[in-house]
Amino acid sequence: MQKITPFLWFESRAEEAVEFYTAIFNNSRVVKMRRAPEGGPAPAGSVLGIDFQLEGQDFVAINGGPQFQFTPAISLFVSCKDQAEVDRLWARLTEGGEELPCGWLTDRFGVSWQIIPEVLGERMFDPDPARAGNVMQAMMQMKKIDIAAIEAAYAG
Template sequence: MGQQKITTFLWFNNQAEEAVELYTSVFDDARVIDIQRYGEAGPGPVDSVMTITFELPGQRFIALNGGPEFSFTEAISLSVDCADQEEVDTLWAKLTEGGGEEGPCGWLKDRFGLSWQIVPRALHELIGDPDKAKASRVMSAMLGMKKIEIQGLLDAAAAG
């Protein structure tokens, strides 16, 4: 892979290592690329992890142990395209484990406060249906869900 021009930078208080360990364990084809440590100039303790560059399926990120000044909000989230319900269920369980929070419409926060959208491909197909009534029923069904259940979407699509 060539150099990625734009990289998402994630600011953690002091949990960058723990977060990267979780994220790289959740996704196939994930890996740590580089670890940079604080030197004598600080501001972190000498030899403690400053940044970790890592990759989740084809996308590069940098996690920073930057201190408590900033925290994540839902204004930005990582959206994951899921092939099927099994993938939705697996990612949902792993990312909410250990203190994560379920949100509405396929959104969740992991235990570090980072927001994710765990979205089955079927949702995009169904809400994009040219039959506007069918698409509206699917959207209404999705709005009532936390983790998205594909069968519930299919049932709503067929209800007309």
């Protein structure tokens, strides 16, 4: 069992969000749907919470009402193997969302994501400060990360 589980508070669209996310990521599924009982604050039978997995990682989503909103202060970081994976995830997660600088985006539910190729971290933290600086400068000009442009900046 996973010791720490991200818990996502949606106003009322948890089920829609979970369907969206599990359709995007591999090795993903709904584990358990929790519905409101009679006599509670929500209509009986409505979705209160959902236990689900994305890429084998456990999450919980709830319909908690309008008290809290997502912010970019917490984001879901996705490590990508190649440009095809970056492109696929970026295209899907930005549907109805917003592209932000440096590989960040906000999806249509307000959840912040970082879609980052593994090579970016390798290149950005190279021991050669000139190469690392070139990569940092290139990344700062991007929204979706372009691996070919990162490699060109790294090569100098």
